[in-house]
Amino acid sequence: MCGIVAYVGARPALPLLVEGLRRLEYRGYDSAGLAIAEGGTLAVHKRKGKVRELESTLPAQVPGSVGVAHTRWATHGEPSDLNAHPHTDAAGRIGVVHNGIIENAAELRRRLEGEGVVFRSQTDTEVLAHLIGRRPESSLVEAVCAALALVKGAYGLAVIDADRPGAIIAARNGGPVVIGVGDDEMFVASDAVALMGHARSVAHLDDGEVAEVRADGFTVMTLEGAETFKALQALEGDAGGLDKGDFSHFMRKEIAEQPEAVRRTLLGRLDHRFQTAHLGGIELAAREMLDIRRVKILGCGSAFYAGVVGAHLIEQLARIPAQAEPAAEFRYRNPVVEQDTLYVAVSQSGETFDTLAAIQEVKRKGGRVLGVINAIGSTIARECGRGVYLHAGPEVAVVSTKTFTSTVVAFCLLALQLGRVRDLSSAHGQRLLAGLSLLPDQIQSIVDREAELAPIAARLAASEHAYFLGRTVSHAIAMEGALKLKEISYLHAEAYAASELKHGPLALITPHTPVLIVAPDDDLLAKNRSTIAEVRTRQGPVLAVTQDGVDLEDVEASFAVPRCEPELAPLLLNIPLQLLAYQVASALGRDIDQPRNLAKSVTVE
Numbered sequence: 269m270c271g272i273v274a275y276v277g278a279r280p281a282l283p284l285l286v287e288g289l290r291r292l293e294y295r296g297y298d299s300a301g302l303a304i305a306e307g308g309t310l311a312v313h314k315r316k317g318k319v320r321e322l323e324s325t326l327p328a329q330v331p332g333s334v335g336v337a338h339t340r341w342a343t344h345g346e347p348s349d350l351n352a353h354p355h356t357d358a359a360g361r362i363g364v365v366h367n368g369i370i371e372n373a374a375e376l377r378r379r380l381e382g383e384g385v386v387f388r389s390q391t392d393t394e395v396l397a398h399l400i401g402r403r404p405e406s407s408l409v410e411a412v413c414a415a416l417a418l419v420k421g422a423y424g425l426a427v428i429d430a431d432r433p434g435a436i437i438a439a440r441n442g443g444p445v446v447i448g449v450g451d452d453e454m455f456v457a458s459d460a461v462a463l464m465g466h467a468r469s470v471a472h473l474d475d476g477e478v479a480e481v482r483a484d485g486f487t488v489m490t491l492e493g494a495e496t497f498k499a500l501q502a503l504e505g506d507a508g509g510l511d512k513g514d515f516s517h518f519m520r521k522e523i524a525e526q527p528e529a530v531r532r533t534l535l536g537r538l539d540h541r542f543q544t545a546h547l548g549g550i551e552l553a554a555r556e557m558l559d560i561r562r563v564k565i566l567g568c569g570s571a572f573y574a575g576v577v578g579a580h581l582i583e584q585l586a587r588i589p590a591q592a593e594p595a596a597e598f599r600y601r602n603p604v605v606e607q608d609t610l611y612v613a614v615s616q617s618g619e620t621f622d623t624l625a626a627i628q629e630v631k632r633k634g635g636r637v638l639g640v641i642n643a644i645g646s647t648i649a650r651e652c653g654r655g656v657y658l659h660a661g662p663e664v665a666v667v668s669t670k671t672f673t674s675t676v677v678a679f680c681l682l683a684l685q686l687g688r689v690r691d692l693s694s695a696h697g698q699r700l701l702a703g704l705s706l707l708p709d710q711i712q713s714i715v716d717r718e719a720e721l722a723p724i725a726a727r728l729a730a731s732e733h734a735y736f737l738g739r740t741v742s743h744a745i746a747m748e749g750a751l752k753l754k755e756i757s758y759l760h761a762e763a764y765a766a767s768e769l770k771h772g773p774l775a776l777i778t779p780h781t782p783v784l785i786v787a788p789d790d791d792l793l794a795k796n797r798s799t800i801a802e803v804r805t806r807q808g809p810v811l812a813v814t815q816d817g818v819d820l821e822d823v824e825a826s827f828a829v830p831r832c833e834p835e836l837a838p839l840l841l842n843i844p845l846q847l848l849a850y851q852v853a854s855a856l857g858r859d860i861d862q863p864r865n866l867a868k869s870v871t872v873e
């Protein structure tokens with residue numbers, strides 16, 4: 269949450285900062301601002317609203333080659349011009365941008381006010397600016413370290429000083445910070461996507477580290493002043509992926525990118541010789557895999573739902589008891605961590621605070637955790653140390669689409685690999701490999717038929733409430749479909765296990781509550797037909813997502829996905845639900861890529 273970008277070099281900072289803000293806007297979009305140091309003064313521009321509102325007020329040029337910028341997701345203080353970052357000290361010379369929460373801000377604020385400091389905003393961050401500004405005689409890095417010694421809480425921050433303009437000071441405790449190395453220029457950002465096309469390589473700060481970043485290099489030390497060594501990683505990725513191209517929204521582009529994303533997730537991981545998958549990054553020998561007695565999958569939101577599908581796959585294919593749990597619920601219930609349980613953390617961004625904290629809880633209790641992650645080099649990837657990268661490419665829309673699909677594909681591979689060291693036959697393994705190879709074209713064929721979803725979308729868009737039903741693994745798809753719809757259309761969409769309908773939710777069914785049922789051609793189809801009849805008896809309109817060859821009676825509108833290996837059906841059934849959410853949100857004129865109140869990377873508790 270909150271995007272930070274900073275630059276020091278020889279080029280004008282303004283266009284680089286604005287470009288970085290545009291790329292980071294998915295992290296928060298209720299206000300934006302920047303500060304550029306030049307000739308002993310700090311030019312600060314900030315504005316409530318999106319980056320484009322800030323841009324509309326910026327002068328054509330702001331002189332200066334060192335600056336910090338920020339796009340905000342408000343925690344302390346409502347979104348407003350004054351609460352937007354950067355925040356400055358009383359003299360207006362120190363500029364601070366911050367991602368995170370200073371927990372003792374109220375206490376520090378009272379203390380500073382007692383000393384005569386006048387605050388201009390309601391934010392916790394302004395406290396930091398004043399604390400740093402109290403030490404004009406020290407070096408900037410010393411002033412930042414002294415201020416941070418007084419602070420409790422989480423931060424990723426970048427600081428500049430008009431009086432000491434040669435460096436940016438960056439620091440991290442819980443909020444991601446990456447340093448980007450260019451040619452005689454350096455960057456700081458909360459996500460490497462801001463730096464693609466500019467930095468050649470990156471270094472990730474760890475918690476408790478502070479960096480002095482100059483145009484010609486950088487030094488990293490602990491808050492106590494001990495220098496630390498940082499390995500550089502090449503910054504891979506194509507800045508073109510950050511462009512919407514011909515699509516009207518990133519979400520729609522990312523839905524369309526799924527065939528390619530799945531190909532990349534599968535690349536080099538299908539082992540036709542032994543009819544298995546090969547996930548080298550999990551670093552588990554066959555004997556270690558045999559010793560696994562249980563699998564526990566942790567994640568939040570869509571990552572959790574992908575984990576529910578993953579748990580089902582592992583249980584079915586490897587016959588290992590497996591379960592997914594929301595990461596925050598897990599960490600707060602003092603969980604029993606078992607030696608022979610494999611813990612798997614799922615995160616697209618690799619920065620979700622609750623997931624990270626759950627991993628740390630497992631590790632603290634001696635457990636081992638694999639990551640299933642999209643963002644390379646992210647905090648969770650580094651915390652886990654081993655796992656599976658999705659290689660789905662950057663996901664810019666706030667809601668996840670292609671990374672949900674790639675995560676489920678990664679779980680298919682993990683389940684296949686675990687299954688093949690156990691009782692899964694080579695014939696079954698071969699069938700799954702063949703089925704996985706067909707997925708990209710099958711997904712493409714669904715995306716190409718988007719127009720056929722219009723009647724279902726129209727019915728949903730005309731209703732205030734919708735219910736999504738499914739059984740067993742299709743319940744997870746119903747939950748993901750309902751989440752997607754509510755996130756971007758703001759309609760009330762609720763998912764239930766179809767088997768639970770008559771135990772309560774049936775009371776809600778009326779002619780005005782469409783029920784969307786996820787009904788593949790599996791052993792439970794007859795039960796789903798009964799559910800449809802129960803809803804119809806109460807005059808509830810039924811919409812269905814099913815598979816080719818299934819004929820459902822008394823359904824107002826339906827969409828069929830191609831037939832596939834039964835284990836892979838959830839992947840295909842989910843694609844129409846993504847497209848439906850998109851169509852409904854478009855019809856209602858919503859801000860699809862940046863829905864209200866949300867941000868992509870939830871780095872606060």
Ligand code: F6R
Pocket residue numbers: 568569570571572614615616617618619620623666667668669751752755868869870
């Ligand atoms: C839903 C969505 C969120 C995220 C969740 C976890 O569309 O995007 O529910 O899935 O915040 O995020 P990551 O995967 O980055 O840990």
